[in-house]
Amino acid sequence: MSDPLWMRLWRTLQQDGCGGLWLKSLDASGYRRLYLLRRPLVEPIRDCPTTLPVEVDWLTPEGVHDYLGFRPEATGHDVTRQLQQGDRCLLARHEGRIVGAMWGSSARTNTRSLLGHDLPLAAGEAYQFDAYTSPEVRGMGIAPALSVAWLRHLRDEGCTAAIRMTFPWNGAALRSHAKAGYRVAAVVRSLRLGNRRYLFPIRKFAP
Ligand SMILES: CC(C)(COP(=O)(O)OP(=O)(O)OC[C@H]1O[C@@H](n2cnc3c(N)ncnc32)[C@H](O)[C@@H]1OP(=O)(O)O)[C@@H](O)C(=O)NCCC(=O)NCCS
Secondary structure, eight states: OOOOOHHHHHHHHHHHHHHHHHHHHHHTTEEEEEEEEEEEESSSSOOOOOSSEEEEEEOOOGGGGHHHHHHHSHHHHHHHHHHHOEEEEEEEEEEEEEEEEEEEEEEOOOOHHHHHOOOOTTTTEEEOOOEEOOOGTTTSSSHHHHHHHHHHHHHHHHEEEEEEEEEEOOOHHHHHHHHHEEEEEEEEEEEEEEEEEEEEEOOOOOO
């Protein structure tokens, strides 16, 4: 059974402050505000060292079973389908065990679950999504190291920029992505009405 409402509100207030509680309440009512982060690949991509030794490699179809041990809420069917669609996932392993993962695609934004639509990707842009670090090793620089590995790979493939979406209250994600050079480039707002989500015009910030 889930925790009572007052307990969830209190936890949110402690974790995310008043601003976070307000934005999460708006989100629950259907109005969603997301930051679009952008990382131009012409800028130097500096190392982001981790404080836990990790090895970085790609998720392969053979590794899906292992991945599901790390993300039990995912299903083998969905992960396999994502790989078949061309999405790729970089893994960080500590002593062989997966402790971090980050997905990406050069073909689509995969924002359907967030926005009800896949946003168009500009020429040369790639999309990063679903960064996740095991709770017991957070704060050790694993997600920034995965971002750096991804960004170098994309640059070598000829991409010119990487973009990703983050909720404004997700301070850990904003800090982590900032270490790899991502900056807020736009605010994407949407409203859920019934089963559909409608996008407002995207507010871009000057580069
Ligand atoms: C966001 C996330 C991927 C960052 O991964 P990470 O490997 O911990 O990244 P970092 O080591 O750079 O830590 C980022 C920030 O997390 C916070 N942090 C530090 N220790 C933490 C801990 N034990 N638990 C939670 N957050 C912690 C700090 O604010 C840290 O920033 P700082 O180093 O400037 O103080 C991770 O917190 C996570 O998996 N969160 C849940 C899923 C999620 O929100 N994904 C992001 C989608 S955009």
